[in-house]
Amino acid sequence: MKEQExxxxxxxxxxxxxxxxxxxxxxxxxxxxxxxxxxSEVDSYLYGLYFEKKVGPTIQEAITYFxxxxxxxxxxxxxxxxxxxxxxxxxxxxxxxxAIAASAATSRAHTAWTQARKAKDFSLFKEALAENIRxxxxxxxxxxxxxxxxxxxxxNQYEPNMTVExxxxxxxxxxxxxxxxxxxxxxxxPPDTTILSREMTEAQQRKFxxxxxxxxxxxxxxxxxxxxxxxxxxxxNHNDVRLTTRWNEEDFSMGxxxxxxxxxxxxxxxxxxxxxxxxxxxxxxxxGIHESQSLFNEIIIGxxxxxxxxxxxxxxxxxxxxxxxxxxxxxxxxxxxTQASLIRIEADSLTYVLHIIIRYExxxxxxxxxxxxxxxxxxxxxxxxxxxxxxxxxxxxxxxQDVHWSGSSFGYFPSYALGYMYAAQLFHAMEKEIDVxxxxxxxxxxxxxxxxxxxxxQYGASKKxxxxxxxxxxxxxxxxxxxxxxxxxxxxxxxxx
Amino acid sequence: MKEQExxxxxxxxxxxxxxxxxxxxxxxxxxxxxxxxxxSEVDSYLYGLYFEKKVGPTIQEAITYFxxxxxxxxxxxxxxxxxxxxxxxxxxxxxxxxAIAASAATSRAHTAWTQARKAKDFSLFKEALAENIRxxxxxxxxxxxxxxxxxxxxxNQYEPNMTVExxxxxxxxxxxxxxxxxxxxxxxxPPDTTILSREMTEAQQRKFxxxxxxxxxxxxxxxxxxxxxxxxxxxxNHNDVRLTTRWNEEDFSMGxxxxxxxxxxxxxxxxxxxxxxxxxxxxxxxxGIHESQSLFNEIIIGxxxxxxxxxxxxxxxxxxxxxxxxxxxxxxxxxxxTQASLIRIEADSLTYVLHIIIRYExxxxxxxxxxxxxxxxxxxxxxxxxxxxxxxxxxxxxxxQDVHWSGSSFGYFPSYALGYMYAAQLFHAMEKEIDVxxxxxxxxxxxxxxxxxxxxxQYGASKKxxxxxxxxxxxxxxxxxxxxxxxxxxxxxxxxx
Numbered sequence: 001m002k003e004q005e006x007x008x009x010x011x012x013x014x015x016x017x018x019x020x021x022x023x024x025x026x027x028x029x030x031x032x033x034x035x036x037x038x039x040s041e042v043d044s045y046l047y048g049l050y051f052e053k054k055v056g057p058t059i060q061e062a063i064t065y066f067x068x069x070x071x072x073x074x075x076x077x078x079x080x081x082x083x084x085x086x087x088x089x090x091x092x093x094x095x096x097x098x099a100i101a102a103s104a105a106t107s108r109a110h111t112a113w114t115q116a117r118k119a120k121d122f123s124l125f126k127e128a129l130a131e132n133i134r135x136x137x138x139x140x141x142x143x144x145x146x147x148x149x150x151x152x153x154x155x156n157q158y159e160p161n162m163t164v165e166x167x168x169x170x171x172x173x174x175x176x177x178x179x180x181x182x183x184x185x186x187x188x189x190p191p192d193t194t195i196l197s198r199e200m201t202e203a204q205q206r207k208f209x210x211x212x213x214x215x216x217x218x219x220x221x222x223x224x225x226x227x228x229x230x231x232x233x234x235x236x237n238h239n240d241v242r243l244t245t246r247w248n249e250e251d252f253s254m255g256x257x258x259x260x261x262x263x264x265x266x267x268x269x270x271x272x273x274x275x276x277x278x279x280x281x282x283x284x285x286x287x288g289i290h291e292s293q294s295l296f297n298e299i300i301i302g303x304x305x306x307x308x309x310x311x312x313x314x315x316x317x318x319x320x321x322x323x324x325x326x327x328x329x330x331x332x333x334x335x336x337x338t339q340a341s342l343i344r345i346e347a348d349s350l351t352y353v354l355h356i357i358i359r360y361e362x363x364x365x366x367x368x369x370x371x372x373x374x375x376x377x378x379x380x381x382x383x384x385x386x387x388x389x390x391x392x393x394x395x396x397x398x399x400x401q402d403v404h405w406s407g408s409s410f411g412y413f414p415s416y417a418l419g420y421m422y423a424a425q426l427f428h429a430m431e432k433e434i435d436v437x438x439x440x441x442x443x444x445x446x447x448x449x450x451x452x453x454x455x456x457x458q459y460g461a462s463k464k465x466x467x468x469x470x471x472x473x474x475x476x477x478x479x480x481x482x483x484x485x486x487x488x489x490x491x492x493x494x495x496x497x
Numbered sequence: 498m499k500e501q502e503x504x505x506x507x508x509x510x511x512x513x514x515x516x517x518x519x520x521x522x523x524x525x526x527x528x529x530x531x532x533x534x535x536x537s538e539v540d541s542y543l544y545g546l547y548f549e550k551k552v553g554p555t556i557q558e559a560i561t562y563f564x565x566x567x568x569x570x571x572x573x574x575x576x577x578x579x580x581x582x583x584x585x586x587x588x589x590x591x592x593x594x595x596a597i598a599a600s601a602a603t604s605r606a607h608t609a610w611t612q613a614r615k616a617k618d619f620s621l622f623k624e625a626l627a628e629n630i631r632x633x634x635x636x637x638x639x640x641x642x643x644x645x646x647x648x649x650x651x652x653n654q655y656e657p658n659m660t661v662e663x664x665x666x667x668x669x670x671x672x673x674x675x676x677x678x679x680x681x682x683x684x685x686x687p688p689d690t691t692i693l694s695r696e697m698t699e700a701q702q703r704k705f706x707x708x709x710x711x712x713x714x715x716x717x718x719x720x721x722x723x724x725x726x727x728x729x730x731x732x733x734n735h736n737d738v739r740l741t742t743r744w745n746e747e748d749f750s751m752g753x754x755x756x757x758x759x760x761x762x763x764x765x766x767x768x769x770x771x772x773x774x775x776x777x778x779x780x781x782x783x784x785g786i787h788e789s790q791s792l793f794n795e796i797i798i799g800x801x802x803x804x805x806x807x808x809x810x811x812x813x814x815x816x817x818x819x820x821x822x823x824x825x826x827x828x829x830x831x832x833x834x835t836q837a838s839l840i841r842i843e844a845d846s847l848t849y850v851l852h853i854i855i856r857y858e859x860x861x862x863x864x865x866x867x868x869x870x871x872x873x874x875x876x877x878x879x880x881x882x883x884x885x886x887x888x889x890x891x892x893x894x895x896x897x898q899d900v901h902w903s904g905s906s907f908g909y910f911p912s913y914a915l916g917y918m919y920a921a922q923l924f925h926a927m928e929k930e931i932d933v934x935x936x937x938x939x940x941x942x943x944x945x946x947x948x949x950x951x952x953x954x955q956y957g958a959s960k961k962x963x964x965x966x967x968x969x970x971x972x973x974x975x976x977x978x979x980x981x982x983x984x985x986x987x988x989x990x991x992x993x994x
Binding site for chain 2 (some may be wrong): 011018030
């Protein structure tokens with residue numbers, strides 16, 4: 001077999017996947033409301049073609065042949081081969097009936113989850129969740145390589161080489177650190193947030209944030225920004241990386257930070273080395289690394305006083321008078337108000353990670369210990385009370401809030417917290433080379449984007465997350481940078497000395 | 498072979514074609530400007546899968562088997578079989594090399610056409626056009642069934658059962674009739690058109706026209722309206738029929754009549770009987786019939802005094818004051834100003850058909866007689882002078898204005914004129930059952946849409962155009978209704994008695 005044949009097969013898979021990407025984007029942005037049944041038929045058909053090819057004879061032959069002749073592969077071919085082989089080996093032992101049963105169970109669970117949310121009643125979701133857990137536990141032995149615990153297996157599907165041992169250690173530091181910061185902030189002065197609800201139209205917000213993300217390095221000639229219900233970014237190909245958002249005219253911070261966040265994902269996809277295009281290497285290194293890029297924008301840049309001081313006059317201009325009487329200090333401080341809340345996706349940048357740690361601890365209990373599914377709501381509520389000091393009044397604002405478990409995406413949640421820690425760690429490393437405050441006070445942010453491209457973006461999935469972070473920052477995951485950063489930002493806003 | 502197998506194959510072709518439809522729509526509405534090369538790769542790949550399947554063993558076997566066992570097909574199966582067989586037989590004798598050569602020639606011709614337009618110089622397009630003509634002439638014998646002339650063969654690809662004999666007859670009546678109307682209008686009073694250039698924002702126009710097309714029967718829950726450069730409507734499936742338009746804030750009539758026009762195409766696609774979905778029967782009967790539906794909206798409804806009188810207050814409301822001082826008479830009459838012009842797509846409803854007749858006569862000369870390609874610009878210009886009294890000053894406003902010949906779409910132009918004639922003839926028949934003026938003065942237009950669905954839309958491509966028109970109107974194509982209608986509308990506006 002020639003490398004060319006292998007790459008051609010990957011290219012065709014990628015072309016199908018681009019088509020599915022556009023259809024998926026369309027489903028979530030513009031598809032007429034009544035078209036969803038017809039759309040699922042198209043999606044299933046294309047996915048069928050894709051799947052058949054992905055496990056088809058050409059790929060199988062390539063895995064065998066290049067396993068024996070690795071020297072016949074170019075650099076790109078080797079990186080692609082590695083990913084294809086890992087994916088193949090992960091799934092190759094799974095009995096077909098089990099894979100089908102697990103997939104069918106998630107469909108039923110999604111329906112049950114939707115109904116349970118309507119009734120705000122976990123008991124309607126309980127059995128479907130138990131079935132997802134049971135089938136995932138059945139799958140783990142087939143997936144397992146050298147991981148130590150069951151939950152390590154799940155974790156590794158989203159963050160290669162991450163372990164429970166590492167996470168237990170970093171999460172306990174982060175949990176204690178954030179809880180400590182929160183205790184200290186009680187002695188400070190919370191900012192006035194009334195200006196956050198001043199009306200800003202969608203058009204005004206869009207005008208402002210489009211300029212901001214262009215400044216940050218998102219390239220609109222290779223992307224676009226649409227409205228949706230559940231915001232996401234999608235990289236169709238190198239020159240077509242789309243962002244989506246939702247707007248709230250009575251809370252501009254939702255849309256504005258949402259777009260900054262998605263633009264971080266977008267900038268990553270736009271700057272992966274084009275040589276990897278048409279292979280699975282032209283993707284993010286992991287969910288955690290992807291989140292590190294969106295959170296670098298949202299949390300690191302988005303908390304920076306100089307950044308906002310520079311952008312505020314344009315913000316005022318776009319708001320057409322609404323903020324003319326608001327001083328920069330009042331504006332900036334309002335953005336960094338923090339308060340414990342029940343809903344993860346509405347949490348602020350200080351408390352967010354605690355939401356993740358709660359989910360991590362529960363998932364680990366489910367897969368590494370024995371836990372009764374019907375006890376989960378109480379466990380959930382107790383942890384919220386312990387870590388955040390708030391207790392859900394019903395399951396909708398508690399355990400039913402996230403879609404992930406209905407889809408058996410166990411092991412996914414830690415990625416969000418890893419993104420926070422990676423972002424702060426990258427920022428710390430960047431500051432050794434670049435005076436970030438000074439750059440953000442200037443008209444040209446390109447040094448920042450360039451640093452991220454050099455150290456992260458360009459590699460795509462050709463390096464594992466731990467290697468990427470080590471190479472970029474000189475050390476492995478270190479949660480102290482996040483804590484230092486949060487302490488600095490919030491102590492300043494809350495006037496703690 | 499079972500019917501089910503045949504229908505499943507058609508369904509899969511349809512699913513691929515839906516995916517291509519969304520990609521095509523995206524290319525023309527929202528794709529980032531730099532994504533076009535990547536997009537062509539996806540398009541080509543999907544088209545390859547589609548084409549392979551379309552001429553593949555299942556379809557071939559179905560053609561043979563059901564040719565011998567027609568009784569084993571249901572009503573839908575029979576209608577689908579008929580179309581598949583016609584398409585197959587049209588292409589089956591064409592040598593592969595000739596098909597490839599013809600396709601490659603159109604790519605080159607499109608490039609040459611674009612360059613010639615920039616230079617306003619036909620000589621840069623001449624050779625490529627000659628090659629398109631030569632290859633089309635080579636293809637005609639392979640396509641030919643019982644048609645009398647070469648041009649009949651081309652005509653039939655867009656309008657089955659239409660002939661040069663019929664068209665020569667109707668076009669000469671229409672040409673003489675319109676030229677006669679134009680002569681008489683010279684004695685009348687042309688309306689004042691200054692109000693047409695009053696500014697109306699895109700948002701105001703969109704608000705107005707969205708309500709109007711909803712009134713006319715376009716269903717937004719199964720469609721949407723986007724911006725584009727070259728407006729079109731596309732039926733992805735029964736519940737996803739999309740319109741596009743371009744807006745001119747200094748000429749509201751462009752966007753508003755454009756959307757009314759595309760909504761006519763859209764209403765057709767939305768109302769084809771759903772039983773035909775997933776087969777080639779769920780399409781318009783022909784280009785001419787499709788145009789009859791868009792032109793029914795644009796010309797018949799769009800020229801109706803009662804319709805505009807009813808809609809004008811809402812138009813004024815949407816324009817937020819800009820038209821408050823304009824009387825309804827002034828507004829309506831301005832819409833129906835007529836003037837000879839050089840560019841087809843900017844022509845008004847009286848002179849448009851003359852542009853088509855010119856193209857028809859030239860295409861017929863090319864394929865049924867011998868004509869020197871380099872003489873075409875002069876022939877073109879002479880005909881414009883003779884029929885419309887205007888002469889192009891350069892090739893861009895003359896023979897280079899249309900894309901069709903660069904794509905070898907010879908025989909397509911007459912469809913536009915057929916659409917005009919069919920629309921007027923359908924209107925005449927409708928009036929025997931419905932008091933259209935009264936309906937358009939009311940709040941409920943549904944009777945009109947219902948009549949069109951009953952007589953045209955529902956059948957999709959299960960009836961040939963001539964049969965559809967005969968069944969709907971009781972007679973074959975009759976151009977007098979168009980002339981009567983144009984005379985009535987324009988004589989009233991120009992105050993000719």
